[in-house]
Ligand SMILES: Nc1ncnc2c1ncn2[C@@H]1O[C@H](COP(=O)(O)OP(=O)(O)OP(=O)(O)O)[C@@H](O)[C@H]1O
Ligand SMILES: Cc1ncsc1CCO
């Protein structure tokens with residue numbers, strides 16, 4: 001996919017989000033909840049973050065997509081995730097797995113593999129997390145074996161689905177100096193999946209939007225604190241001109 005066509009498609013998909021306000025139900029870690037909800041709102045989507053075992057099924061019942069993030073797992077959280085994924089799969093709505101810190105504990109790794117067996121549409125993690133999950137396979141082989149899209153973020157974001165691969169180098173080092181940028185990125189992917197006919201294109205659009213917003217934010221901030229706010233402002237202000245001027249694809 002060329003940079004110009006990615007920018008054009010991302011702008012069109014973001015317009016759809018701003019018109020439709022899809023609701024993304026997020027089972028995410030306590031560190032990332034507020035920033036993730038704000039990033040979704042800044043893009044034009046609607047977040048819901050309820051994570052209780054008692055209510056999660058009702059919330060996913062009316063949602064357009066689901067995010068499952070393993071950042072601060074505990075047993076009730078694991079149960080809520082199993083219930084939420086059950087509803088998402090029954091309804092056929094896409095869900096995204098963010099395997100935060102999967103390499104840090106064997107229990108988390110086992111749980112991540114349990115969830116992966118239930119068919120996430122997208123797995124988005126940083127390079128270390130994706131390398132751990134793919135156990136030394138090339139990530140395109142990993143994606144093909146799962147029938148999922150795999151996104152490995154970092155200095156360059158890499159996206160594969162087994163047949164296609166794209167690298168998006170947009171972004172800024174300050175994105176690595178604020179917590180939950182990756183968690184929010186996975187939520188943006190979930191949002192874009194709800195409006196994209198081609199999920200690969202939706203994922204690429206989310207990663208481009210995040211990277212371009214990061215570049216714009218860096219020009220309007222003086223460090224991580226102001227960067228986080230400027231990032232939300234930049235997501236809110238994204239348009240086809242900004243995306244087209246800055247989009248890079250490798
Ligand atoms: N050095 C960098 N240059 C450009 N973009 C970056 C850089 N570091 C991170 N990013 C961007 O930041 C976002 C988050 O990616 P990262 O790989 O840091 O996620 P993460 O480790 O899962 O973060 P977290 O767990 O804190 O939410 C992505 O959009 C990525 O492109
Ligand atoms: C810092 C941190 N610890 C658990 S989750 C999280 C947010 C980044 O993934």
Ligand SMILES: [Mg+2]
Nearest residue numbers: 100126182183
């Ligand atoms: Mg992460």
